[in-house]
Amino acid sequence: MTATATTPRTGRPGQEPLLSVRDLRVTFRRQGEEPFTAVDGVSFDVRPGQTVGLVGESGCGKSVTSLAIMGLLPARGNTVEGTATYDGTDLLGLPPDQMRDRRGRDIAMIFQDPLSSLNPVIPIGLQVTEVLERHRGMRRRAARPLARDLLDRVGIPDPDRRLTDYPHQLSGGMRQRALIAMALACEPRLLIADEPTTALDVTIQAQILRLLKELVEETGTALVMITHDLGVVAGLCDEVNVLYGGRIVERGERHELFAAPRHPYTSGLLASIPRLDGARGAPLTPIPGSVADNLPWESACAFAPRCSQPVQRCTAETPRLEESAGRALRCFNPVEVTR
Amino acid sequence: MSLPTPANRRKERVDALAATAATGPGGALLEAGSVDEKPGVSLIASAWRRLRRDPVFLLGAAITLVFVVLALVSPLIAPHDPGANLLIDKVRPQTNPVPGPEPGFPLGADDVGRDLLSRLLVGSQQTLVVGVFATLFGLTGGLTLGILAGAFGGWVDSLVMRVVDVLLSIPSLLLAFSIAAIASRPSQLTVIIAVAAVQVPVFARLLRGSMLAQRHSDHVLAARALGVTRRAVVFRHMVPNSLAPVIVQSTLVLAVSIIDAAALSFLGLGNPNDRQPEWGQMLGRAQTYIYDSPHLAVYPALCIIVVALGFTLMGESLREALDPKSRR
Incomplete structure (x- = not known):
């Protein structure tokens, strides 16, 4: 495979990565169907206090990456290869019961839809204390004040009353805050947020992002931010990985990547965002085609059919992820940098 | 109504129920009593508002x-001892086998x-006891099987569901008769067991269906992502959210x-003690x-x-x- 274990070098230098994903490959197998490789040799590092973004459109493998790291993929029908080293331990090689002990304690996850991610028949408070009971061996009564403080800390007003409220009685933003409180209950060192703002309206999105940013800064938690929203990335991430068809096509520090995208896909994503300073009525520039048009990575660049500037090699050879000066790029004909 | 329904029709009905369960409310039923602050928000509140105005x-x-109250107080309000042959003197096997109404006996007496x-009054008691306990036993058995199948999946699920399929393929009354007939000494308990056994597969299938839907729900995934143990995932997150269709059933x-x-009693497979x-x-x-009567x-x-x-x-x-x- 061409996506060999290259060493990403961005982030805060001098610090050991907390999570180091190397050559992660997830293949789904269904009877009577061709195996489908959803994640194809993804490698990235997350350092303490760092926020790393995984960006891409639907089906690019970003959620599968996070579920694979968490050990939450279904037990059957898929194979996970590669390593995900957390603090010296390969999470992918851990037996299920040990991984279960780590989930929620060392690594926690925030999901997309806050209403459906909360248990509708249990009060919020009980859902928070459940985590504390599970990982800290606390009694429910002892955990209750802690749960109250957690709700307070994530900005839920009147936390005492909210403890006994059911999810349907909370607003969307409050539900997401409650989920964040549950994720933070055991002070995990790594937080994975899978599209945490997608189901929320724009003003609430901003509040939740600000909250996440504050929490990361306060606690030094490492954050993996999975999103299709480049606005979220721009506001939050230190380093950005752009995924396409299960592989990383470009990686870079946030400002560099936004100022000078080199991969035509990244550049196309940025061009398709409406800009406040753009001319009124000017049409957006979409990326033509859809993910269904992909070529197989084994013999080509998967993005070639949708690319704005393909060359002959793109459909004949697999591009490698080339590293230079903190950036990584998988492209034969990158976008010219105009500064 | 008491004729055995063809087995396939019965299975279809259960399947349809399981299907509505899978796509159905998925819970919110248990919050009924405890929360009622915002009417119209929860499923139960809006359901109650509809029910209150529903003449049916x-x-x-x-x-x-009325039935439950009568069953509870019937020993107190029954005018006579239901087992005592008070009008036996009036029974004439040839001319008047069944004594008609007379003062103190508004409906007359039996043979x-x-x-x-x-x-009739005291009979409601037996009916209530059998109905309630048969349902409880059926519920218990069905829930156990359904939880087993829904929680473990895989071969446990296949095994349990095949057993359930076999039980469902037998017409329900025939199954009850067979079980009641096996019992060497029929009693109230054998009736209850026979009637409950018929309901076990119905409940099992229903619960398993909605548990499967819960299994892939976001909140179960979220609970697992927090490292919640399997037992807690099943009993705190999956089962309570799967019970709504079971309770209705x-x-x-x-x-x-x-x-x-x-x-069963009609056919003589019931409680032989006819003082009750x-x-x-x-x-x-x-x-x-x-x-004649x-x-x-x-x-x-x-x-x-x-x-x-x-x-x-x-x-x-x-x-x-x-x-x-x-x-609406």
């Missing part, structure tokens, strides 16, 4: 309420001179249990005198029909009210 539900609930009204099963139990009156058994005895059959039959109707009306309107597809 009110009728069913009224019948059920051995026992007060019919007292027997229970009210319908109550009606079926009452009819099935009556059918039972409607099905009274109906059986009345056969001999059906031409049809009232002996009509009264217990009416009781069975009305009570079963009450539970059915209540259950059906409950199901409709909780079905998100019929919500």
Whole structure:
């Protein structure tokens, strides 16, 4: 495979990565169907206090990456290869019961839809204390004040009353805050947020992002931010990985990547965002085609059919992820940098 | 109504129920009593608002309420001892086998001179006991199997569901008869067990269906992502959210249990102690005198029909009210 274990070098230098994903490959197998490789040799590092973004459109493998790291993929029908080293331990090689002990304690996850991610028949408070009971061996009564403080800390007003409220009685933003409180209950060192703002309206999105940013800064938690929203990335991430068809096509520090995208896909994503300073009525520039048009990575660049500037090699050879000066790029004909 | 339904029709019904369960409300039922702050927000609140104005539900609930109260107080209000042959002197096997009404005995007596009204009243007790316990036992067995299948999946699921399929393929009354007939000494308990056994596969399939839907739900994934143990995932997150269709089904099963139990007694597979009156058994005895004294059959039959109707009306309107597809 061409996506060999290259060493990403961005982030805060001098610090050991907390999570180091190397050559992660997830293949789904269904009877009577061709195996489908959803994640194809993804490698990235997350350092303490760092926020790393995984960006891409639907089906690019970003959620599968996070579920694979968490050990939450279904037990059957898929194979996970590669390593995900957390603090010296390969999470992918851990037996299920040990991984279960780590989930929620060392690594926690925030999901997309806050209403459906909360248990509708249990009060919020009980859902928070459940985590504390599970990982800290606390009694429910002892955990209750802690749960109250957690709700307070994530900005839920009147936390005492909210403890006994059911999810349907909370607003969307409050539900997401409650989920964040549950994720933070055991002070995990790594937080994975899978599209945490997608189901929320724009003003609430901003509040939740600000909250996440504050929490990361306060606690030094490492954050993996999975999103299709480049606005979220721009506001939050230190380093950005752009995924396409299960592989990383470009990686870079946030400002560099936004100022000078080199991969035509990244550049196309940025061009398709409406800009406040753009001319009124000017049409957006979409990326033509859809993910269904992909070529197989084994013999080509998967993005070639949708690319704005393909060359002959793109459909004949697999591009490698080339590293230079903190950036990584998988492209034969990158976008010219105009500064 | 008490005839054995063709097995395939029965299976289809259960499948349809399981399907609505899978897509259905998925819970919110248990928050009923504890939270009622924002009417219209929760499923239960809006369901209750619909039910309160639903004449079908009110009728069913009224019948059920009257029946339960009567069953509870019947020993106190029954005018006579239902087992005592008080009018035995009036029974003339050749000319007047069934004594008619007379002062103190408004419905007359049966063929051995026992007060019919007292027997009907006290009979409600047996019916209630059998109905409730058969439903409870069926529920317990069905929930156990359903939880096993839904929680473990894989080969456990396949095994349990094949057993359930086999049980469902046997017409329900035939199954109950077989089980009751196996018992060497029929008693109230064997009736309960026989009637409950018929309901076990129904509940198992229903719960398993909605548990499977829960299994892939976001909140179960979120709970697993927090490292919640398997047991807690099953009992705190999956089961409570899967119970709504099962609870609705229970009210319908109550009606079926009452009819099935009556059918068993009618055929002589019930409690042999006829000092404890039972409607099905009274109906059986009345056969001999059906031409001359049809009232002996009509009264217990009416009781069975009305009570079963009450539970059915209540259950059906409950199901409709909780079905998100019929919500406006």
